Amino acid sequence: MKALLQHLTSMTRQRDHALLDASVIAALADVMAADHVRQLEVLRVRDEIRLKLTACRLHACAECNSAQCRGDTMPLSPELAAAVSQHQASAQKIMPNGNHILWLLVWVDDNFTTCLELWNPATCDGKTLEMAQALIAIYANHRSLLDYSQRDSLTDLLNRKTFDQNFSKVLRSLEQHDTQSDLPQQERRQPEANKNQWLAVVDIDHFKHVNDAFGHLYGDEVLLLMANLIRSSFRPHDGLFRFGGEEFVILLQAAALENAQCIFERFRSNVEKYHFPQVGQVTVSIGFTRIDLNATPVVVLGHADLALYHAKTHGRNQVCYYEKLVEDGQLKSEISNDMVEFF
Secondary structure, three states, X not given: OHHHXXXXXXXXXXXXXXXXXXXXXXXHHHHHOOOEEEEXXXXXXXXXEEEEEEEEOOOOOOOOOOHHHHOOOEEOOHHHHXXXXXXXXXXXXXXXXXXXXXXXXXXXXXXXXXXXXXXXXXXXXXXXXXXXXXXXXXXXXXXXXXXXXXXXXOOOOEOHHHHHHHHHHHHHHHHHHHHOOOXXXXXXXXXHHHHOEEEEEEEEOOHHHHHHHHOHHHHHHHHHHHHHHHHHHOOOOOEEEEEEOOEEEEEEEOOOHHHHHHHHHHHHHHHHHOOEOOOEOOOEEEEEEEEOOOOOHHHHHHHHHHHHHHHHHOOOOOEEEHHHHHHOOOOOOOOOOOOOOOO
């Protein structure tokens, strides 16, 4: 009982989603004595429910960069799908090799939002399962409180006021990588992908026309579907924000410029190919820049905004890299504190 109370204390004092997720994973691993615990986020794309790994017991946070945490979205198993359709709190499956999988479903306002997947829980009797489900209920309530203050109410992406805190995390990651750069590769704790961080500003092209031609209801649907495309196109540890209106911001970890360019271009292409109900084709323009160790949010956002402005004024539906534009003489290396806003 003392250990359980300690886990509850740890969970309810968290003010950060990644730390809250790590707390509930640690609590479940302890209470259920499971070999492995991981958290799967629910994504809804084209009316299909899919799952994406966001945190795991091995790494205890959503910011790791291991191969296990970079997988694509996955469909629901038949057992889990049946539990969702019946609004159940848990589901189980015995694999052919004898492995036992237990899913604990997280429901918020009657919506299936997340599930915790436990492999081979040693203790899975009725009393222990009830205790685990009580932990999940407390976790869901606390997560809802965090979401209310930190998430955009329409898209459920992070909101503008959480950006500075997440940007500070990026700078700390860069600083840690910098201090370890002289160590042998096997002694470094930070993944190589953390050595470069990128910020992109994404703007929906001609969004005012969407609202004017189809109404704000369809405009909101475009924003919702765009948020789903963003979530499915980037990784759990990337920062995904809606800054307001039709503007989104991405904080991306990528080892090289070519990787970042490819990721942003792939997202742009995914949007272009997607059929938005009633509206049809929608495109986005993207401006991105590299985040330096001593950067400030205003300067980095300003650089990305300038690259975005270049994309918007040179044909739209494209990805522009600020440093390349400066190198080619298409932009001057200067910054204004005024943010560019598009209509």
